[in-house]
Amino acid sequence: MTYNIHNLTRSVDEVVIVGGGLAGLFCALKLAPRPVTLIAAAPLGQGASSAWAQGGIAAAVAEGDGPEAHAADTIAVGGGIVDEAIALGIAREAGSRIHDLLAYGVPFDRDLEGRLAVGREAAHSARRIVHVRGDAAGAAIIAALSEAARRTPSIRLIEGFVAEALLTEDGAVTGLQLREAGSCAAMPIMIASRAVVLATGGIGHLYAVTTNPAQASGSGLAIAARAGAVIADTEFVQFHPTAIMVGRDPAPLATEALRGEGATLINGNGERFMAAQHPLAELAPRDIVARGVFAEIAAGRGAFLDARQALGMHFAEKFPTVHASCIAAGIDPAIEAIPIAPAVHYHMGGIAVDARGRSSIDGLWAGGEVASTGAHGANRLASNSLLEAVVYAARIADDIAGHTMPSPSRLPEALLTPRGGAPDAAAVKRLRTMMSANVGVIRDGDGLAEAVRSMAALEHSANSVAVRNMATAALLVATAAWSRRESRGAHFRSDHPADVPALAQRTMTTLAAARAIADGLADPSTPRLAQSMIA
Structure with a gap:
């Protein structure tokens, strides 16, 4: 059921999920009958990258295939930094999650004998992509889950609002600051919660050419980073x-x-x-x-x-x-x-999470494209993203179900001062153009340094919270790309075209570290921290 946000302004919600795509919807459904408030920036079925997914879901469900082969393919294309245990675990859960989706009404294609029909995509060693009407998997899955969510009494749906800040106290989540989507002049609204799941999608609209909807602007990445969360692998952007x-x-x-x-x-x-x-x-x-x-x-x-x-x-x-x-x-x-x-299609980086979807901030989980699980490494295997989303959504629901969340003693205060006026369209255009030109398919040190300086300046001068969040997310991507002086997976630098075996590690960083790099690049006399973010 859809609710008016103002009816919840003073409420205390045990679980708040931000994002109406696959990860958010699946997690909300898996949490039932536990009460959940689901915040979606657009009406369900719109604004989610997962709804636009054409390929399908990778799952080793055909005869002769198996999770071990699926995991091996994932590892082979991941540039040497895939978390192998995570990849195998996800592959082993694929069959169960496909059956969950079937139970929610997803009409996967079948062959003449009634078995799930499977196709093949790049770098898979077997036919294991489960489709819906050839190229309509994402839309069909989101339609089925949206309908299921709307008829689930435990899910309170708030549409048309974005989370623009994560509120914390003593290193733990206390709530969210929300604002009506597209209305930067409106006053922010506080919602209290000790359990927040971010499922806000990727960063496609930080770039001028993308296949992602406009809502994929890095907001979840930015608000988690500003709250102090550890961020992983942001340099790895798949085109x-x-x-x-x-x-x-x-x-x-x-x-x-x-x-x-x-x-x-x-x-x-x-x-x-x-x-x-x-x-x-x-x-x-x-x-x-x-x-x-x-x-x-x-x-x-x-x-x-x-x-x-x-x-x-x-x-x-x-x-x-x-x-x-x-x-x-x-x-x-x-x-x-x-x-x-x-075109920018998927972000392997995001909020660093463990095998249960927990971030470094107590009470904050992340799933779907906004999270970085280690499953994709430096280069995602085709059709693994939807699988990862449902696997982690289910894991997050299980983890939350085993916890009793203390209620916040009071409603949190606003973290950000409201800024009037609409986002500066010219600033957004400059940001997207800069990211495509300097942090794109092929990169080099000079271009990346220019992008870092530009994003740091825009983060400081942005005329709205929405633009500031875009600049924050872009800064995290650009600084990680500048710091990784090699080529690996989707990250290719023309000035460092080879991979460096010693750097076959994931990137772990924070917004404070990214800003320190930006400060160093602003002053040429300051020593550079080329590998400080790779750990």
């Missing part, structure tokens, strides 16, 4: 190699499953170019394919996804979502190649 370039923001996505079905990548001369880059050609890990596509565009040859021979007139039937995006842009993918470019 999907085949965003459809038709002038839309966000850019529509051409799912990787197209290449799994035989579609190829060609340049403007009609030449395939990935075979020279990797033995798996179009099915190479995403970071390699993204750099291959980027290189063709940078060389002026352009890049295109060609499904004419592989799918032809069956394109609309097998991939209706992609087909609709192409037709809307005046492209018939059955007879034309699709113009593509890399």
Whole structure:
């Protein structure tokens, strides 16, 4: 049921979940019948990256496949820093979580014998991607879970509000500061809680070209960091190699499953170019394919996804979502190649959490893309994100269920002074342009240093809390990328193109450490702390 936020202003909620995507919804449902307040920035079904996921969920449910093989594939593409125990644990829980989703009404595709139909995607050694109508898994899953949440009495739904600050006392969560979405002039609203789950999504809209909805602006990462949480692996930003370039923001996505079905990548001369880059050609890990596509565009040859021979007139039937995006842009993918470019798609970094989803702040859990579990390492394996989201959502619910949360003795006071006026659109545009140009597919030290200085200045001068949170999240990404002087997974530096074995470790940092790096870069005479964040 949807509630008015003002009816809850003075309430004390045992559990507050921020985020109406897959992780937030699944956690709320798993906590039932325990009372939960679910805060969503947009109406359920909108504003969540998981709703836009085309590929599906990776799960070793087919005959001849197994969790060990799935985990091995995850580790192989993770750039040497995957937490192997976490990867195996997630793979082993996949079957149970798929059955949970089926019970909530998700209509996964089945074969003629009634078994779950599975497809193959890049860097998987087997067909293990569970789909819905070919390329509509995310939308179908979110629709089913949204309906289930609305009919669950224990879930109080507050739509149209964003969390702009996490409130703490003595190192523990006491509540959240909320504000009506899109209304920076409105007064903030306090909500008290000793148990907060952040499931706010990723950072796609910190970049000018992304496949993510506008709500994926790094807000959860920023508010946790400002409250003192340990942050992990923020330099590892995955660029999907085949965003459809038709002038839309966000850019529509051409799912990787197209290449799994035989579609190829060609340049403007009609030449395939990935075979020279990797033995798996179009099915190479995403970071390699993204750099291959980027290189063709940078060389002026352009890049295109060609499904004419592989799918032809069956394109609309097998991939209706992609087909609709192409037709809307005046492209018939059955007879034309699709113009593509890399776009920010997923963030491997986020709030550092343990195997139960606990952050470094007492009473704060995180799940989904805002969290960094160690499962993805430096480069996420295709379709592992939705699986990780449901696995961790269930783990968080189990962990919370085993705890009795003390009620806050009083409602917390506002942490941030309200700032009037709408976010500065020009400042947001500059931020997104800077991140794409300097913290993008290919990076170098000078460009990263410029980005760090720019984000630090904007964080200090931002005219609204929303812009300040974007700048904070961007600063965390840029400083980690500047500090890692090597190339690993999705993080590629042209001035340090090789990996350094001694740096095969995850990054653990804080906002204070990021600001210290920014201060050092602001004064050229200050000694640089190149590897201080890698631990």
